[in-house]
Amino acid sequence: MQVDASLCQQCGACIAVCSKNAIVYHRNPINGLLKIDIDQDKCVRCGLCKKICPANKHTKLNDIRDFCKQKEYYIGHNTDDAIRKKASSGGVARTIIIEGLKSGFFDGVYTLKKTDKYPFVEGHFYTANEIPDYDDIPKSIYHSVPLNLNMRTIQRCERILIVGTTCQLMALHQYIKGKCKEVYSLCIFCKQQKSFESTKFIAKIAGVKINSFQDLKHFSYRGNGWPGYCSFNGKSVPWGIAASMPFGKKLWTVPGCNICGNPFGTDVDITVMDPWCIENKSGTGNNLIIVHTEKGRILLKQTPNLYVQKKTLAQVELALMYTDIIKKNNLIPYFRNECDTRTTLYKKGRAVERQRKRLRRWLTILPGMPLIVYRILNRLIKDKR
Numbered sequence: 313m314q315v316d317a318s319l320c321q322q323c324g325a326c327i328a329v330c331s332k333n334a335i336v337y338h339r340n341p342i343n344g345l346l347k348i349d350i351d352q353d354k355c356v357r358c359g360l361c362k363k364i365c366p367a368n369k370h371t372k373l374n375d376i377r378d379f380c381k382q383k384e385y386y387i388g389h390n391t392d393d394a395i396r397k398k399a400s401s402g403g404v405a406r407t408i409i410i411e412g413l414k415s416g417f418f419d420g421v422y423t424l425k426k427t428d429k430y431p432f433v434e435g436h437f438y439t440a441n442e443i444p445d446y447d448d449i450p451k452s453i454y455h456s457v458p459l460n461l462n463m464r465t466i467q468r469c470e471r472i473l474i475v476g477t478t479c480q481l482m483a484l485h486q487y488i489k490g491k492c493k494e495v496y497s498l499c500i501f502c503k504q505q506k507s508f509e510s511t512k513f514i515a516k517i518a519g520v521k522i523n524s525f526q527d528l529k530h531f532s533y534r535g536n537g538w539p540g541y542c543s544f545n546g547k548s549v550p551w552g553i554a555a556s557m558p559f560g561k562k563l564w565t566v567p568g569c570n571i572c573g574n575p576f577g578t579d580v581d582i583t584v585m586d587p588w589c590i591e592n593k594s595g596t597g598n599n600l601i602i603v604h605t606e607k608g609r610i611l612l613k614q615t616p617n618l619y620v621q622k623k624t625l626a627q628v629e630l631a632l633m634y635t636d637i638i639k640k641n642n643l644i645p646y647f648r649n650e651c652d653t654r655t656t657l658y659k660k661g662r663a664v665e666r667q668r669k670r671l672r673r674w675l676t677i678l679p680g681m682p683l684i685v686y687r688i689l690n691r692l693i694k695d696k697r
């Protein structure tokens with residue numbers, strides 16, 4: 313068996329499930345991504361890694377409008393302004409995690425915990441005996457994070473909450489099947505995770521030179537209001553400006569993110585995201601919450617310290633970014649190497665890749681420039697998709 317690095321979503325599940333420790337990996341010091349290989353001498357060809365790998369499952373959204381019609385929508389946040397201001401968006405994710413454990417609704421939660429080594433977070437199984445504080449739970453980490461590396465620490469429990477992005481949750485769901493009586497899943501809406509090169513670029517915009525993981529002393533991609541700021545070693549830049557090039561133009565994206573078509577999560581109970589375009593440009597913080605199931609509805613109802621207000625699809629539609637998601641879905645066959653080289657789709661895919669490569673090269677070479685230049689560049693450069 314071989315690993316195709318161009319499809320890897322960096323969740324770490326294959327490494328965690330291998331009982332023979334046959335999956336070896338090391339972190340690339342330039343882009344921070346895990347390079348995963350199989351030690352053919354140790355491998356017993358059981359196929360567990362292949363089965364759990366989210367890249368082997370199709371997440372294509374065939375009709376996003378129809379998909380979105382079937383959901384319930386809320387705008388919400390933690391009722392404490394200080395917590396809300398410090399969170400990624402409105403603090404709904406950490407409120408559900410912490411208050412769910414405090415109230416005894418969950419006896420286990422698997423999510424991220426902060427660490428002091430790159431990627432500065434790891435997967436952690438919290439229980440009633442170890443309830444995190446609000447500051448223990450990381451805000452959005454946009455460089456890639458192998459959440460599932462530690463999933464074997466998950467203990468049997470009655471009711472567990474798992475928190476992660478689409479790919480991470482797909483693998484987690486499969487892993488805990490039968491291990492916990494009731495599973496609730498909260499999806500962190502995600503269209504792309506980033507490599508460390510994206511972090512270096514955003515730090516450059518903020519006026520901080522980052523060459524290696526060690527140079528990153530204190531960082532935060534979000535927080536301090538909404539949409540908030542990105543800050544590195546004491547210097548910050550508004551999130552809107554920081555995100556426009558790497559996120560808007562899909563630069564330094566984890567290769568496997570190109571084949572994920574459903575940022576809302578598959579078979580999840582609830583999704584939390586930013587209320588882009590539908591909330592005031594700056595504020596204390598809010599989430600757009602998508603409820604997929606009855607369990608999701610229960611979660612919102614039973615969580616203390618959570619304020620939510622129901623919205624109609626029409627009221628939130630702008631934030632759901634249909635066009636971007638449709639364009640991404642259209643290119644999936646190209647990134648999966650499933651389209652004929654004579655097709656228009658193939659030509660489009662090649663053009664997109666070339667544009668991204670060129671932009672990455674230029675933005676890496678150019679010295680840090682005033683923020684207004686990045687704004688102008690972002691407007692001028694049209695996405696080839």
Ligand SMILES: Cc1cc2nc3c(=O)[nH]c(=O)nc-3n(C[C@H](O)[C@H](O)[C@H](O)COP(=O)(O)OP(=O)(O)OC[C@H]3O[C@@H](n4cnc5c(N)ncnc54)[C@H](O)[C@@H]3O)c2cc1C
Nearest residue numbers: 399400401402403404405406424451452453502584585586
């Ligand atoms: C890689 C990534 C890309 C995203 N892209 C978009 C986007 O394009 N549009 C949009 O509207 N929203 C996006 N989001 C979601 C947004 O940034 C917020 O995470 C979301 O609104 C939840 O906010 P909150 O205040 O409820 O989170 P908080 O209460 O601050 O809690 C954050 C939660 O996210 C978890 N978390 C943080 N980083 C990761 C990670 N890398 N992998 C797994 N879990 C993580 C933490 O463990 C914690 O449970 C993205 C998030 C991530 C991590």
